[in-house]
Amino acid sequence: MENVIELQNVTKSFKGFQVKDLSIAVKKGFVTGFIGGNGAGKSTTIKLIMNLLKQDSGSISVFGLTHETNERAIKERIGFVYDENIFYENLTLKDMKKIIRPAYQQWDDAIFQKYINQFELPLNKKIKTFSKGMKMKASLAIALSHQAELIIMDEPTSGLDPVFRRELLNILHELMQDGDKTIFFSTHITTDLDRIADYIIFLNDGEHVFTKEFYKIQEDYAIVKGPLDLLDADTEQEFVAVQKSNIGFEGLTGNKERIESLFGESVVLEKPTLEDIMYYTKKGGRLNG
Amino acid sequence: MQIIISNSSKEPIYEQITSQIKKQILTGDLQEGQALPSMRQLAKDLQISVITTKRAYEELEKNGFIYSIVGKGSFVSEQNTEMIKERKMKVIEEKLVEAIENSKDMGIGLAELKEMLTLLYSEEE
Amino acid sequence: MVNLIWKDILIQKRQIPIYLGIIILCFWEDGVPLWWLAFITSISFIMNAFYYDEKDNINILLNSLPYTRKQIVISKYLGALVFTGLFIGVIMGGGFIINGMELSFSWKDILHTFGLIMAFLSIIFPFFYKFKQQYLMIGAMVLFVVAVFAFRIVMQIFNEQFDKVFQWLASLPELQLYSFTALVILLLYSASWLLSMRIYERKVF
Numbered sequence: 001m002e003n004v005i006e007l008q009n010v011t012k013s014f015k016g017f018q019v020k021d022l023s024i025a026v027k028k029g030f031v032t033g034f035i036g037g038n039g040a041g042k043s044t045t046i047k048l049i050m051n052l053l054k055q056d057s058g059s060i061s062v063f064g065l066t067h068e069t070n071e072r073a074i075k076e077r078i079g080f081v082y083d084e085n086i087f088y089e090n091l092t093l094k095d096m097k098k099i100i101r102p103a104y105q106q107w108d109d110a111i112f113q114k115y116i117n118q119f120e121l122p123l124n125k126k127i128k129t130f131s132k133g134m135k136m137k138a139s140l141a142i143a144l145s146h147q148a149e150l151i152i153m154d155e156p157t158s159g160l161d162p163v164f165r166r167e168l169l170n171i172l173h174e175l176m177q178d179g180d181k182t183i184f185f186s187t188h189i190t191t192d193l194d195r196i197a198d199y200i201i202f203l204n205d206g207e208h209v210f211t212k213e214f215y216k217i218q219e220d221y222a223i224v225k226g227p228l229d230l231l232d233a234d235t236e237q238e239f240v241a242v243q244k245s246n247i248g249f250e251g252l253t254g255n256k257e258r259i260e261s262l263f264g265e266s267v268v269l270e271k272p273t274l275e276d277i278m279y280y281t282k283k284g285g286r287l288n289g
Numbered sequence: 290m291q292i293i294i295s296n297s298s299k300e301p302i303y304e305q306i307t308s309q310i311k312k313q314i315l316t317g318d319l320q321e322g323q324a325l326p327s328m329r330q331l332a333k334d335l336q337i338s339v340i341t342t343k344r345a346y347e348e349l350e351k352n353g354f355i356y357s358i359v360g361k362g363s364f365v366s367e368q369n370t371e372m373i374k375e376r377k378m379k380v381i382e383e384k385l386v387e388a389i390e391n392s393k394d395m396g397i398g399l400a401e402l403k404e405m406l407t408l409l410y411s412e413e414e
Numbered sequence: 415m416v417n418l419i420w421k422d423i424l425i426q427k428r429q430i431p432i433y434l435g436i437i438i439l440c441f442w443e444d445g446v447p448l449w450w451l452a453f454i455t456s457i458s459f460i461m462n463a464f465y466y467d468e469k470d471n472i473n474i475l476l477n478s479l480p481y482t483r484k485q486i487v488i489s490k491y492l493g494a495l496v497f498t499g500l501f502i503g504v505i506m507g508g509g510f511i512i513n514g515m516e517l518s519f520s521w522k523d524i525l526h527t528f529g530l531i532m533a534f535l536s537i538i539f540p541f542f543y544k545f546k547q548q549y550l551m552i553g554a555m556v557l558f559v560v561a562v563f564a565f566r567i568v569m570q571i572f573n574e575q576f577d578k579v580f581q582w583l584a585s586l587p588e589l590q591l592y593s594f595t596a597l598v599i600l601l602l603y604s605a606s607w608l609l610s611m612r613i614y615e616r617k618v619f
Contacts, residue, residue: 030339050478052619075480086475088425088466099424102417103479173333194296198340213340215301271299 002028004150004182005049010058012044019044019206022058026201029179031172033193033214034186035274036203037282042186043083045203046154049184050080062150076105079143081153081185085135089128093121093138104146115141132159140168144175151175153185157192169195190274200274204281218271222256225249226267238262240277241284252280290319290326294335302337306345314354314365315373325355325363418481418489419496422463433459437505441512449523450565452505453530456498460535464490464542474619487611490539491603498531525592532599536606543613 005026012019019041026032036042047053048060051067051074060066062074087096093116101107116123119137127135136159143151151172157165173196175181187193193200193214200217202209212220224239227248236242238259242251252272253259259267290313294305313319326334328342335342346363349355357363392402433455440446467473476486506519569576583591 047619052474052477054616054618071482072480075478078478080478082474082478084471084474086471086478088470088472090428090466091425095424095427099417099421100475100479102420103481169336170333173336176339177327177329177333179329195336196338198338213344214338215303215341215344218301 004028004063005184006059006061006064007045007048008059010045010048010055010060012048012053012055014044017041017044017206019048022203022206022208024201024208024211026182026184027199028182029176030198031176031183031196032185032199032201033190033197034184034201034203035188035190035193035278036186037188037278039205040203041206042203043154044206046152046186049152050075050078076146077149079146079148079151081136081139081143081151081156083155083158085127087127087135087138090126092124092126094123096127096138097123097142100142106147108145108147112141112145115144133161133164136160137164140171144171149181151181151183151185153183155186155188157187157189165189165192172196190278193274202277202281204278204285209281217274217277220254220256221272221277222253222259223270223272223276224251224253224259224263224267225270226263230263230266235262239280239284241280243280243283252276252284292331292335294337303341303345303348306331306335306342307348310345310349311352311354314368319365321365321367323365325365327362415485415489415492418476418486419493422460422493422497425466426459426462429462433501434504437508438512441508446562447523448505448509448519449527449530452498452502452527453534454562455505456494456501456527456531457534459497459501460490460494461538461542463493471619473617477619483614483617484611487543487607487614491535491607491610494531494535495528498528502527525596529595529599532603536599536602539606540609540613543610543617 003025005024007022007024010019010022017039022041022045024045034042034045044053048055049062051071063077065074067074087093088099091099097112101109115137119134119141121134121138121141127138130138136156140153140156143153157168160168169192172183175183176196183196197214199211200214201211225248228244231242231244231249238255239251239253242249256269260269290310292306292309294302296302298305300308310319310325319325325331325346328346329339331342332339346355346357350357350363353366354368355363356366389402392398397405437451437455440448440451467476473486477483502519502524509519586594
């Protein structure tokens with residue numbers, strides 16, 4: 001399968017923070033969810049992909065091209081939505097469109113108008129009167145109006161109410177009807193991913209934990225609950241992390257089958273949520289590191 | 290085609306899809322040659338990821354229930370009734386063997402087992 | 415690139431009446447040389463555009479659109495010349511109408527204005543690109559006020575010295591003088607442009 005985004009051994013250091021030896025790929029025609037806690041490096045990675053930051057080492061390619069030689073061609077084909085406001089606060093959305101439209105060769109005013117109506121956005125009010133959700137919708141309308149093949153979004157749902165979050169998923173589903181389109185978005189509202197994400201890329205403390213098909217996560221990982229006497233130095237090694245209390249333990253395993261064969265009926269296995277996985281991985285990382 | 294999936298079910302979603310489509314093919318609700326919705330359409334309708342429907346379709350294809358033509362979509366395969374019967378017979382046989390083994394473990398004889406089977410069979414009617 | 419230059423006008427369309435107001439006011443106020451007025455209004459306009467870009471994360475937007483960093487910097491340097499030209503045009507036109515069909519701008523005045531703008535921006539632009547300027551707008555305002563007063567004071571105090579310098583310069587053959595100055599300023603502007611590009615290429619957002 002073709003990769004739209006490819007990072008190979010990418011490292012980027014800041015004061016007190018680092019993205020370490022990151023190698024990830026985003027597949028064409030699918031929705032990839034990008035998860036990790038605050039400070040895991042999600043925004044940094046997205047900025048690296050957008051060439052807003054330069055990596056210290058490693059290589060980044062988008063559509064098989066690199067920013068060094070094909071920056072404009074790459075960005076022509078990307079629609080972007082960021083977590084922060086990137087519009088002139090004192091201008092109207094109509095003015096913003098006037099500024100952005102000529103940048104793209106394939107701008108389609110009819111599509112833009114369609115989304116403006118659908119999102120109920122005012123064209124003649126200053127952006128500074130917009131709520132966070134409205135700014136995000138405005139970004140999204142622009143991102144979807146120039147035939148972009150790759151939609152990159154950094155925390156798009158964080159300022160949205162549940163109703164519009166659902167609506168957004170419908171829009172994305174609609175977009176995915178075209179098998180050539182790819183969506184890559186970071187989020188920490190992991191329930192959004194249940195309905196749309198094909199692949200999950202998980203980052204923890206600047207390091208790549210896994211890239212998996214969404215369903216594969218629930219096949220590999222499990223929340224394990226059982227009595228404390230099952231745990232000893234050896235069996236504890238089988239878990240990503242364990243949380244103990246007086247009445248028993250709860251832990252996360254990345255190898256469900258092994259736990260089944262090890263403990264059999266003496267433990268209860270449950271489907272983990274992405275939040276469970278993030279929580280226990282962070283916890284495990286802190287203990288080991 | 291009707292498919293109802295449950296997010297709270299223990300059964301993975303792709304299995305829910307395959308079992309429901311299989312059932313509809315076996316009962317004749319889905320006719321041979323009939324087109325299935327594209328996997329992207331199905332994903333949208335069910336509000337699930339494309340890769341899940343993709344996996345379900347791949348599974349169905351592997352088991353010979355459907356076939357795909359690139360650029361055209363997926364269709365219900367020609368169902369050889371003999372083959373289906375045979376397949377079902379095999380499943381029944383397997384389950385019976387399992388029951389026999391369990392009975393032997395418990396020391397239950399053939400006569401008693403037959404009696405049980407007769408009783409259960411009549412109850413099901 | 416034209417888009418990016420046009421953008422700097424679009425984002426200030428609400429301020430354009432203010433610029434025009436200042437220009438009209440200065441027509442009534444005797445003693446403000448028109449080339450100086452052109453200089454001040456152009457510089458304010460250019461710096462204000464820069465300020466807006468900084469204030470609203472616009473560099474993230476521009477760098478995510480299909481533009482290269484080179485283009486973004488070039489458009490600022492070329493845009494500055496375009497805006498100066500426009501302001502000179504407006505002031506000339508205004509003077510032509512208000513002062514009763516009398517050309518108030520000589521071609522020398524035009525060269526002076528451009529020379530001054532380019533020399534000034536050559537120094538200022540790399541600074542702006544290098545440091546995150548949160549107060550460019552206030553800076554521009556203060557600069558404007560200070561410059562108007564400074565011009566008068568400096569002219570009064572150093573009248574004699576200026577005369578001497580001007581006399582010396584005037585003793586050079588005119589064409590030679592202008593060519594020489596133009597060359598120096600062009601070199602300065604180009605060097606500044608290259609420097610800004612280097613700074614901007616390395617910038618992180």
